[in-house]
Amino acid sequence: MRSIIDKNNPGNSEETLIYISKINIVWKICMLIATVIVFICNSECKEVVLILLAFGIFLLQIYFLVKSIKRIDEIQFRINSKGIQYKDLPLVPWNNIENERAVTEYTSDDNSNNYFIYHIIDSGKVMRFNLRKFNISKRELQLALMRQRNSFNT
Known part of the structure; x- marks a missing residue:
């Protein structure tokens, strides 16, 4: 469970836990969708190299997305007394x-x-x-x- 910092009473928290931002995961999902759109638009194209490149980028983005989702609840920093x-x-x-x-x-x-x-x-x-x-x-x-x-x- 992620800790919440009470901005009105910061002395209330015993330690601060810092996690990976969820915005990074949303960004990776957007990039994945963009790659799928490029892949679909170029699927009619006869350029095999372009299709393979888009497919490779798509697979790479899936790998990084899954890796980020697995790490979302890992504590990156613990700051305490x-x-x-x-x-x-x-x-x-x-x-x-x-x-x-x-x-x-x-x-x-x-x-x-x-x-x-x-x-x-x-x-x-x-x-x-x-x-x-x-x-x-x-x-x-x-x-x-x-x-x-x-x-x-x-």
């Missing part, structure tokens, strides 16, 4: 994490992406994840990080 855990990796404690944040980066063509970034002190690794893949907004993530880091510090 002990630290941050990514998927099935060991939990990284707060005393081994620095500079955790949610940031917006702008590209040259006026597009922007939100990222979840944190540094693991011991290994020197910088963990960076595009929030578009997950079911949490930048603001919700900022609240969760602040709340859980403060719980650790008290």
Whole structure:
């Protein structure tokens, strides 16, 4: 069961669980439908290479769609007063994490992406994840990080 963040009382949640966004699955279904339309439109075509290419893309999209649907309830991140855990990796404690944040980066063509970034002190690794893949907004993530880091510090 997915946890719900109470935006009016963020101190109410013991931990924040982040999952893959359902929008990604809807997008993959739309791409699958588009591929079927292209396949049907080109089925009258005598170009065997084009038909095989469309069919191959169709099969590939089915594979990725099924894979995403199987992973929809897998926890991607667990953020609590002990630290941050990514998927099935060991939990990284707060005393081994620095500079955790949610940031917006702008590209040259006026597009922007939100990222979840944190540094693991011991290994020197910088963990960076595009929030578009997950079911949490930048603001919700900022609240969760602040709340859980403060719980650790008290």
